[in-house]
Amino acid sequence: xxxxxxxxxxxxxxxxxxxxxxxxxxxxxxxxxxxxxxxxxxxxxxxxxxxxxxxxxxxxxxxxxxxxxxxxxxxxxxxxxxxxxxxxxxxxxxxxxxxxxxxxxxxxxxxxxxxxxxxxxxxxxxxxxxxxxxxxxxxxxxxxxxxxxxxxxxxxxxxxxxxxxxxxxxxxxxxxxxxxxxxxxxxxxxxxxxxxxxxxxxxxxxxxxxxxxxxxxxxxxxxxxxxxxxxxxxxxxxxxxxxxxxxxxxxxxxxxxxxxxxxxxxxxxxxxxxxxxxxxxxxxxxxxxxxxxxxxxxxxxxxxxxxxxxxxxxxxxxxxxxxxxxxxxxxxxxxxxxxxxxxxxxxxxxxxxxxxxxxxxxxxxxxxxxxxxxxxxxxxxxxxxxxxxxxxxxxxxxxxxxxxxxxxxxxxxxxxxxxxxxxxxxxxxxxxxxxxxxxxxxxxxxxxxxxxxxxxxxxxxxxxxxxx
Amino acid sequence: xxxxxxxxxxxxxxxxxxxxxxxxxxxxxxxxxxxxxxxxxxxxxxxxxxxxxxxxxxxxxxxxxxxxxxxxxxxxxxxxxxxxxxxxxxxxxxxxxxxxxxxxxxxxxxxxxxxxxxxxxxxxxxxxxxxxxxxxxxxxxxxxxxxxxxxxxxxxxxxxxxxxxxxxxxxxxxxxxxxxxxxxxxxxxxxxxxxxxxxxxxxxxxxxxxxxxxxxxxxxxxxxxxxxxxxxxxxxxxxxx
Ligand SMILES: Nc1ncnc2c1ncn2[C@@H]1O[C@H](COP(=O)(O)OP(=O)(O)OP(=O)(O)O)[C@@H](O)[C@H]1O
Ligand SMILES: [Mg+2]
Numbered sequence: 181x182x183x184x185x186x187x188x189x190x191x192x193x194x195x196x197x198x199x200x201x202x203x204x205x206x207x208x209x210x211x212x213x214x215x216x217x218x219x220x221x222x223x224x225x226x227x228x229x230x231x232x233x234x235x236x237x238x239x240x241x242x243x244x245x246x247x248x249x250x251x252x253x254x255x256x257x258x259x260x261x262x263x264x265x266x267x268x269x270x271x272x273x274x275x276x277x278x279x280x281x282x283x284x285x286x287x288x289x290x291x292x293x294x295x296x297x298x299x300x301x302x303x304x305x306x307x308x309x310x311x312x313x314x315x316x317x318x319x320x321x322x323x324x325x326x327x328x329x330x331x332x333x334x335x336x337x338x339x340x341x342x343x344x345x346x347x348x349x350x351x352x353x354x355x356x357x358x359x360x361x362x363x364x365x366x367x368x369x370x371x372x373x374x375x376x377x378x379x380x381x382x383x384x385x386x387x388x389x390x391x392x393x394x395x396x397x398x399x400x401x402x403x404x405x406x407x408x409x410x411x412x413x414x415x416x417x418x419x420x421x422x423x424x425x426x427x428x429x430x431x432x433x434x435x436x437x438x439x440x441x442x443x444x445x446x447x448x449x450x451x452x453x454x455x456x457x458x459x460x461x462x463x464x465x466x467x468x469x470x471x472x473x474x475x476x477x478x479x480x481x482x483x484x485x486x487x488x489x490x491x492x493x494x495x496x497x498x499x500x501x502x503x504x505x506x507x508x509x510x511x512x513x514x515x516x517x518x519x520x521x522x523x524x525x526x527x528x529x530x531x532x533x534x535x536x537x538x539x540x541x542x543x544x545x546x547x548x549x550x551x552x553x554x555x556x557x558x559x560x561x562x563x564x565x566x567x568x569x570x571x572x573x574x575x576x577x578x579x580x581x582x583x584x585x586x587x588x589x590x591x592x593x594x595x596x597x598x599x600x601x602x603x604x605x606x607x608x609x610x611x612x613x614x615x616x617x618x619x620x621x622x623x624x625x626x627x628x629x630x631x632x633x634x635x636x637x638x639x640x641x642x643x644x645x646x647x648x
Numbered sequence: 649x650x651x652x653x654x655x656x657x658x659x660x661x662x663x664x665x666x667x668x669x670x671x672x673x674x675x676x677x678x679x680x681x682x683x684x685x686x687x688x689x690x691x692x693x694x695x696x697x698x699x700x701x702x703x704x705x706x707x708x709x710x711x712x713x714x715x716x717x718x719x720x721x722x723x724x725x726x727x728x729x730x731x732x733x734x735x736x737x738x739x740x741x742x743x744x745x746x747x748x749x750x751x752x753x754x755x756x757x758x759x760x761x762x763x764x765x766x767x768x769x770x771x772x773x774x775x776x777x778x779x780x781x782x783x784x785x786x787x788x789x790x791x792x793x794x795x796x797x798x799x800x801x802x803x804x805x806x807x808x809x810x811x812x813x814x815x816x817x818x819x820x821x822x823x824x825x826x827x828x829x830x831x832x833x834x835x836x837x838x839x840x841x842x843x844x845x846x847x848x849x850x851x852x853x854x855x856x857x858x859x860x861x862x863x864x865x866x867x868x869x870x871x872x873x874x875x876x877x878x879x880x881x882x883x884x885x886x887x888x889x
Binding site: 541 | 736743749757764768774
């Protein structure tokens with residue numbers, strides 16, 4: 181009805197108090213939107229980085245038994261449709277001592293093959309980059325960096341480079357041609373923290389899963405990588421798969437073959453991972469059932485196929501759950517704003533009690549009065565929501581500019597880049613998140629308006645008209 | 649006084665009773681069987697002691713209150729409405745178009761200016777699209793009415809800045825904007841001094857004659873009572889001649 185919009189305009193025009201409720205809603209929506217956008221951006225960034233250092237799929241053996249029949253397994257996997265590349269790996273925990281005792285996760289790989297299944301090529305650093313990254317502890321590789329070529333990767337692990345590095349650094353007691361130290365590529369954070377340095381010769385110690393005897397190997401730090409996942413850049417190290425097999429004494433008597441921990445697989449299209457995973461699982465278990473005389477048979481070992489998300493499920497879920505918890509907590513702000521709408525409207529109904537009585541006398545229906553109050557509440561709520569959305573969107577679009585300005589003005593580093601390696605705050609506003617914010621806000625706003633409106637409708641116009 | 653031409657009644661009230669339930673299950677019988685007919689173009693005044701139920705009667709007739717028992721019939725030309733048995737929507741429409749209210753305390757809306765207050769009954773009954781079509785017509789009529797009550801220059805003034813007499817004249821203009829068949833006035837000059845009362849009385853009588861609207865006015869003022877076509881006294885919730 182006309183009088184709804186007419187009176188709403190008149191009531192809200194000259195009063196500032198109701199607008200505080202709208203501002204409260206706006207603030208709530210604003211914070212929710214910006215926080216959700218940053219959390220989402222952060223989540224995607226994390227995902228991308230974790231994904232980069234993992235392959236699409238991993239065929240894994242048991243922790244101790246591993247897998248045997250590397251050639252057959254590789255052949256099996258590569259012959260599956262949708263598989264782009266496959267590369268074997270050996271994984272072990274090791275401790276080493278240079279300046280102090282420390283541990284790392286050593287991944288034995290075929291360097292060039294590995295770069296075909298993961299983004300190793302993208303984050304394996306050359307000498308110049310290592311120097312640059314060591315000079316600035318917050319520096320990240322640029323996003324548009326070209327991947328290292330197969331030749332460069334191969335070269336990093338080569339005997340020649342080991343010899344060169346050892347000579348440059350002038351460390352160690354010369355190069356033992358008989359049993360040269362093996363190449364070890366460590367995460368950049370291990371270098372940055374000073375635990376290791378380029379050219380360090382380290383003794384890695386571990387236990388052989390075959391003999392359960394302690395075993396050691398001599399390695400030389402020949403390179404570094406930056407995956408962008410702090411934990412990995414601190415603890416992971418790459419070595420040549422054959423060297424690691426040797427060190428761990430992985431000869432399997434029964435199968436007369438070297439054991440591997442598993443095979444990394446890259447697919448043509450990750451969205452078809454579920455299908456590929458099933459196919460590979462089925463084919464491998466079929467071949468493991470075959471009699472040993474068969475050429476294509478794979479010696480039986482327990483195995484499983486995992487997508488990269490399966491492998492990091494906990495971490496990914498943790499970020500997602502964190503986001504949800506924060507969203508729920510922040511909704512409290514919106515609920516608070518709705519409570520403000522409620523109070524403001526209650527006051528308005530008391531203040532305008534007489535007006536509402538007059539309106540009834542002049543022909544407004546009970547529902548008309550209810551709608552009049554409801555309309556004012558929803559107007560405040562919707563205005564607040566729109567302002568909040570707009571503000572949130574502006575902040576999300578310019579978040580790094582805002583952050584830099586605050587940092588320059590106050591010297592506060594709100595978002596220290598060292599832990600997450602984020603020079604830029606990632607932020608992504610999704611429609612789902614906008615809906616996640618707006619729907620509850622409007623529902624709360626409706627509830628906050630509904631009760632005062634009902635109350636206004638139930639008031640007796642005669643009593644209202646009695647008073648002067 | 650002109651002789652009323654008792655044509656047809658615009659309002660018939662039969663055996664109107666109104667009880668109020670008080671705390672402790674006591675009932676207060678305020679109206680105890682009111683019979684009343686108001687004819688077209690008739691001005692009826694009601695007198696009575698304070699607390700006798702005059703306002704209650706007006707509220708019942710004005711469809712703001714519901715009588716405990718009894719019957720109300722409203723007639724406008726060929727159409728009639730009978731209460732009880734009237735829908736909520738019709739009650740609202742009758743309040744809006746058929747009845748005009750003038751209160752003792754004026755009851756203007758302070759957030760609107762004088763002109764908007766006068767147009768308010770029209771605004772209340774319109775949807776937005778109807779209002780866009782009707783607006784200029786209503787505004788012209790409102791300005792005419794304001795002129796009629798000697799307030800033509802005050803259209804954009806805030807009601808809070810008007811004197812009591814002026815406010816009551818705005819209220820009368822508001823009550824008349826939809827051309828009601830029946831004007832209900834509850835002590836329209838109860839809050840005004842003699843001189844202002846006098847001019848309101850004259851105005852009411854003049855408007856009554858010009859517009860032919862029936863008027864039911866509750867008053868303690870003998871001057872206004874004497875100007876009415878018919879004078880009813882209310883004693884103990886009933887009319888006595
Ligand atoms: N809602 C109510 N509940 C209980 N009693 C009521 C209610 N409304 C009115 N009354 C009582 O009904 C009686 C009549 O009230 P009403 O206002 O009609 O009197 P009145 O004749 O208009 O008096 P006045 O001349 O002072 O305005 C009073 O005694 C009043 O206390
Ligand atoms: Mg009264």
